[in-house]
Amino acid sequence: MSETILKIQDISLAYEECPVVTNLSLDVKRGELLCIVGESGSGKSTLLRAVCGDELVKVTAGSIIYEACDIVGMKEAERQKLKGTRIGYIQQNPYGAFNPLRTIEAQFRETLKSHGKTFRRTDLREIFGILELNNSDEILKSRPYELSGGMNQRIAIAASFILRPELLLCDEITSALDVTTAAAVMEELFKLKSENGTTIVLVTHNIGQASNIADRIAIMYQGKIVEFGESEKVLMHPEHEYTKKLLRDVPRL
Amino acid sequence: MEHILKGINLNKTFGTKDQNIQALKDVDFYLDEGELLGIAGESGSGKSTLLNVISGLIRPDSGELFYREQEYTGKDPAHTGRFLQMIFQDAKSSFDPRFTMECSLLESRRKKTDRDALCGILKEVGLDEKLLKRKASELSGGQCQRMSIARALYSEADILLCDEITSALDVSSQAQVVEILKKLNVERKLSAIFVSHDIALLSTLCTRIMVMKDGQVVEQGLTTDVIGTPGNEYTKLLIESARKQSL
Numbered sequence: 001m002s003e004t005i006l007k008i009q010d011i012s013l014a015y016e017e018c019p020v021v022t023n024l025s026l027d028v029k030r031g032e033l034l035c036i037v038g039e040s041g042s043g044k045s046t047l048l049r050a051v052c053g054d055e056l057v058k059v060t061a062g063s064i065i066y067e068a069c070d071i072v073g074m075k076e077a078e079r080q081k082l083k084g085t086r087i088g089y090i091q092q093n094p095y096g097a098f099n100p101l102r103t104i105e106a107q108f109r110e111t112l113k114s115h116g117k118t119f120r121r122t123d124l125r126e127i128f129g130i131l132e133l134n135n136s137d138e139i140l141k142s143r144p145y146e147l148s149g150g151m152n153q154r155i156a157i158a159a160s161f162i163l164r165p166e167l168l169l170c171d172e173i174t175s176a177l178d179v180t181t182a183a184a185v186m187e188e189l190f191k192l193k194s195e196n197g198t199t200i201v202l203v204t205h206n207i208g209q210a211s212n213i214a215d216r217i218a219i220m221y222q223g224k225i226v227e228f229g230e231s232e233k234v235l236m237h238p239e240h241e242y243t244k245k246l247l248r249d250v251p252r253l
Numbered sequence: 254m255e256h257i258l259k260g261i262n263l264n265k266t267f268g269t270k271d272q273n274i275q276a277l278k279d280v281d282f283y284l285d286e287g288e289l290l291g292i293a294g295e296s297g298s299g300k301s302t303l304l305n306v307i308s309g310l311i312r313p314d315s316g317e318l319f320y321r322e323q324e325y326t327g328k329d330p331a332h333t334g335r336f337l338q339m340i341f342q343d344a345k346s347s348f349d350p351r352f353t354m355e356c357s358l359l360e361s362r363r364k365k366t367d368r369d370a371l372c373g374i375l376k377e378v379g380l381d382e383k384l385l386k387r388k389a390s391e392l393s394g395g396q397c398q399r400m401s402i403a404r405a406l407y408s409e410a411d412i413l414l415c416d417e418i419t420s421a422l423d424v425s426s427q428a429q430v431v432e433i434l435k436k437l438n439v440e441r442k443l444s445a446i447f448v449s450h451d452i453a454l455l456s457t458l459c460t461r462i463m464v465m466k467d468g469q470v471v472e473q474g475l476t477t478d479v480i481g482t483p484g485n486e487y488t489k490l491l492i493e494s495a496r497k498q499s500l
Contacts, residue, residue, distance in 0.1 A: 040394065040423045148296065178295045178450035183494035205423035208499040235500070249428035250500050251453040253480060253492060 005030045011062030020046045021223045033200045035210035038220035044203040048169045053079045088165035092172040094153035098144040105140035127158045150181035170202045208250040258284040263316035276302040278468045287442040291455030294465035300448040304414045309333040338405035342417040344397040348389035355385040361408040395426030413445040453495040464488045
């Protein structure tokens, strides 16, 4: 096993004719927590979507190598095998991941079945416990619309984690949550990374949030990575003007 | 000193057949002229209900509201709009999607149209006049939020009620909006109530902070005191959470 789990090389991405990301390269090391930080429209989410193989994102140049396989040229059926069990993806909208009208239990059963795994209450209880979702029986009987945004988001994280992916992509997963819940979710994410060795790529616009958990930070601006390095170096000795601006803009206590 | 806005003993309960939720329990507040008051609290603490009650969008079950010592309890937004304006989290949906910004902004003023004043205000919030020709869907989130601030100013209200107005924006756009509000506070003596779950953000903007939980005010005081020496357990949790999300 090589040390690099994901290697993005000279990639250019576009929505129809509109280019979003140009000539970007990035490598993700096994077991690290990498944060991609940038403002709205900088191309952060597009990059994650390309790794997931979203059909709306067109790869116009370059390659995405996951464990020595190029995802870009892969057939849909092969890619489906990677999704979920190898590469997990959690999106910003906590209600978006589930069918609003079906119970959480039915949705967990379906997710596990479609990946050839069996539903065990004990496994689930363990993951729910880590995410501070107590009384799991009550939650399993509920439907997404009956639960708060913070709860749904933690359940979405649980749904990704129960498949034990090697690589977890998180797209602004706390921006719909209030600060107290956001802080709790971040802590759990960090715990899951250090206990299970999962590689995590976290996209956020808040460099303050990144500063507390990231091993490395990549700063994205207008479709390019303008600064990339160990988080301490990026935070303490920012070189790019945009990074300095981002650091200034975070409200401090 | 005379308070520009005051509320005494406000109560509001939302109910269904099976359960009642008391969104406001005996809430008192005041706002002085030229003051920026912050209200912090988690989702469901009653912050937004309080703003809706103050603006007349929701009628309180009991309690009294005063604007410059004049009672206005029970008056609807058509009346309260003369002196206070709400700014919402989702700026885009607060504009008619079919109207250009120009139509929306000009409509907000009761007095005669004053184009010079409008252009001056747009400059103050850092927007180009050309954007007036656009519709809400053709503006970015930050631009749209600045438009809604401009709209409130153009209507000549004294007080802005801001409900999580930066939580849909990225940090850079958020910083820009906060700077604008600070400037307006200094230059125009603007008074505002600023509701947010992010106590770090409030601490950079407001002179006084009120912390709400489960419909009650659990702590209030000068920003430096509340942040420096919080007395309430919940306030401590809010500050600690905010620190974890900050640098």
